[in-house]
Amino acid sequence: MGQQNVILVFGATGTIGREVVKNLCQEHSKNNLRIKAAYHSEEKARDLKNFGDVELVYVDFENKESIRNALHGVTTLYLLTGYTVDMLVHSWAVISEAQKAGVLHIVHNGVMQSPNSLASYAVWHFMIEKTIERSGLNYTFIRPAIYMDNLLGYGNWEPEPGTVTWFCNQDVPLIWISSADLGAFGAAILANPGAHRNKEYKIGTGTMTMRQIVEKANQTTGLNLQFKKVSPDEMMDIMVNKLGNEPEYMKGTALLFKQADEGNGAVQEMTEDVSLFKSVTGRNPEDWSQFLLRNSDKLRSLQTKSTFTDRLKQTMGLNNNSSLSQSTKPAAMQSMPARPGLSSFGKS
Numbered sequence: 001m002g003q004q005n006v007i008l009v010f011g012a013t014g015t016i017g018r019e020v021v022k023n024l025c026q027e028h029s030k031n032n033l034r035i036k037a038a039y040h041s042e043e044k045a046r047d048l049k050n051f052g053d054v055e056l057v058y059v060d061f062e063n064k065e066s067i068r069n070a071l072h073g074v075t076t077l078y079l080l081t082g083y084t085v086d087m088l089v090h091s092w093a094v095i096s097e098a099q100k101a102g103v104l105h106i107v108h109n110g111v112m113q114s115p116n117s118l119a120s121y122a123v124w125h126f127m128i129e130k131t132i133e134r135s136g137l138n139y140t141f142i143r144p145a146i147y148m149d150n151l152l153g154y155g156n157w158e159p160e161p162g163t164v165t166w167f168c169n170q171d172v173p174l175i176w177i178s179s180a181d182l183g184a185f186g187a188a189i190l191a192n193p194g195a196h197r198n199k200e201y202k203i204g205t206g207t208m209t210m211r212q213i214v215e216k217a218n219q220t221t222g223l224n225l226q227f228k229k230v231s232p233d234e235m236m237d238i239m240v241n242k243l244g245n246e247p248e249y250m251k252g253t254a255l256l257f258k259q260a261d262e263g264n265g266a267v268q269e270m271t272e273d274v275s276l277f278k279s280v281t282g283r284n285p286e287d288w289s290q291f292l293l294r295n296s297d298k299l300r301s302l303q304t305k306s307t308f309t310d311r312l313k314q315t316m317g318l319n320n321n322s323s324l325s326q327s328t329k330p331a332a333m334q335s336m337p338a339r340p341g342l343s344s345f346g347k348s
Contacts, residue, residue, distance in 0.1 A: 006076070084249060
């Protein structure tokens, strides 16, 4: 038996990281792996052990000693940091400590967009990738398309009942991938890193317009959901002023959808590659019909649910006439980073 592959997954409590851990436990448990999941919130990490034999390790990106401790004995790591400009500093800290710890391979989850799109976060991811390349460590760069899951969560920031919300015209073709499939893709690479040494993968598994998605959702559920466009400028207001996300990151997202409506930019450069997904994972990806059927309960909830802001106010004990300003949000929320799933608008 050869050297054990000790894998550390950063961002393990987020949408994508959780799927990576689950797939490592359920699909690759016979591959002589030791799986470590990095967490910052113990509460969010507890259920990761339900997936299988997972070692939970606390990490504070602002504390190099915690990063050093987490990397002890690790051979392969999955790098997924928070979606703020702090990703640059945090990634630098991980990469530099990985060199010292003897890590052999870094798998980085980035975005599909080229930095030529001028989206801030695309440039940040490009800089992280260049830092990894120059580190001398083996690497695999995963550049995913837009997450299907965003339509069920952050894609519906403040929908009217019975609507599905998105940020560009409903006839713009978009490339998608589900978080479950991205987790399977990442886990397969982590389990066999040598086969993917110094490779760069743009991964999208299906092309659909919003018009087609809503039609298919209605066919799947028997509902009568309608498409509602929220402009990139409105999205900026919701994401920054109501949800406390970082303005620079959201500016990049708004730019992506403005360019999509104009028929140019990163959306038009995205590519679908089902054969790549199958060659790495050994199975076909989830298509939209399967995804919508799996999430039919969430789709039905869109028919009658209150707005995101109303639910947020209820959680905070505010009445419907209260203003959800930055000052009224809890301190933790005032600096709340975007969750990983969000970043994959152009690939959160």
